[in-house]
Amino acid sequence: MTYKITINSVEPVTHNVRRFRLEKPEGFHFEPGQATDVAIDKDGWRENKHPFTFTSLNDWSELEFTTKIYPERNGVTDQLGKLQPGDHLLIEEPWGTIQYKGAGTFIAGGAGVTPFIAILRQLEKDGTLEGNTLLFSNRTEDDIILKNEFELMGGLRTIHTLTDEDKPGYEHGRIDRAMIEKHVRDFSQHFYVCGPDAMVDDIKAILADLGAKTESVVFEA
Numbered sequence: 001m002t003y004k005i006t007i008n009s010v011e012p013v014t015h016n017v018r019r020f021r022l023e024k025p026e027g028f029h030f031e032p033g034q035a036t037d038v039a040i041d042k043d044g045w046r047e048n049k050h051p052f053t054f055t056s057l058n059d060w061s062e063l064e065f066t067t068k069i070y071p072e073r074n075g076v077t078d079q080l081g082k083l084q085p086g087d088h089l090l091i092e093e094p095w096g097t098i099q100y101k102g103a104g105t106f107i108a109g110g111a112g113v114t115p116f117i118a119i120l121r122q123l124e125k126d127g128t129l130e131g132n133t134l135l136f137s138n139r140t141e142d143d144i145i146l147k148n149e150f151e152l153m154g155g156l157r158t159i160h161t162l163t164d165e166d167k168p169g170y171e172h173g174r175i176d177r178a179m180i181e182k183h184v185r186d187f188s189q190h191f192y193v194c195g196p197d198a199m200v201d202d203i204k205a206i207l208a209d210l211g212a213k214t215e216s217v218v219f220e221a
């Protein structure tokens with residue numbers, strides 16, 4: 001089923017990430033970590049569906065997407081970046097990406113953190129965040145999505161690494177085997193990985209070699 005929903009608000013999260021709050025259809029339900037296919041309700045764009053993850057929780061009165069805008073690609077996110085409150089999106093039924101299976105380490109690259117936003121928000125709300133770690137890679141400090149929110153989440157251990165900046169308080173460089181071994185002791189815990197193609201492949205291979213099982217989603221970004 002396709003739902004036509006109204007954009008209620010658009011706010012910046014970082015210099016190139018926007019938060020869209022939207023009307024929630026009556027009875028619409030999704031699991032934290034699930035995504036849906038989204039199209040813009042404008043001529044020429046209705047058939048151009050792209051996956052985006054719900055970053056709101058089920059008991060919110062609105063839906064939320066947290067979306068990285070790539071203006072240079074002249075694609076769907078460039079168009080999304082031009083939308084205003086009152087414009088409409090078309091969304092489909094939710095479908096699964098990453099499902100929380102128990103305490104573990106969430107490894108994200110850039111906008112790949114989006115499936116983890118709803119999962120971590122839900123765990124915080126339920127008071128069951130203790131024992132989880134977020135290992136989050138970004139190019140620069142300014143690129144980090146929801147840095148303050150993650151750091152304030154009670155029970156969540158947060159480690160940031162920056163690939164293009166070397167700053168106090170941050171790891172420097174990509175998430176590689178040495179960085180994983182530095183921050184992870186127990187490889188029997190759950191691992192959840194989401195980011196660009198090559199990053200997910202590399203990290204899954206490292207984790208498999210270390211004896212871990214991984215849930216992953218590839219964001220072709």
Ligand SMILES: Cc1cc2nc3c(=O)[nH]c(=O)nc-3n(C[C@H](O)[C@H](O)[C@H](O)COP(=O)(O)OP(=O)(O)OC[C@H]3O[C@@H](n4cnc5c(N)ncnc54)[C@H](O)[C@@H]3O)c2cc1C
Nearest residue numbers: 035050051052053066067068070073075076077111114221
């Ligand atoms: C399950 C799932 C959930 C997702 N959830 C989110 C989310 O919550 N938030 C979020 O921000 N993103 C999310 N994504 C990623 C998101 O779907 C893509 O970033 C988005 O569809 C890309 O749209 P675009 O406007 O950049 O380019 P498109 O409309 O895909 O392409 C426009 C043009 O750019 C070209 N292009 C495409 N990729 C590249 C590239 N890497 N480099 C150069 N040119 C390129 C294309 O060939 C095309 O000509 C998710 C992806 C998946 C698979």
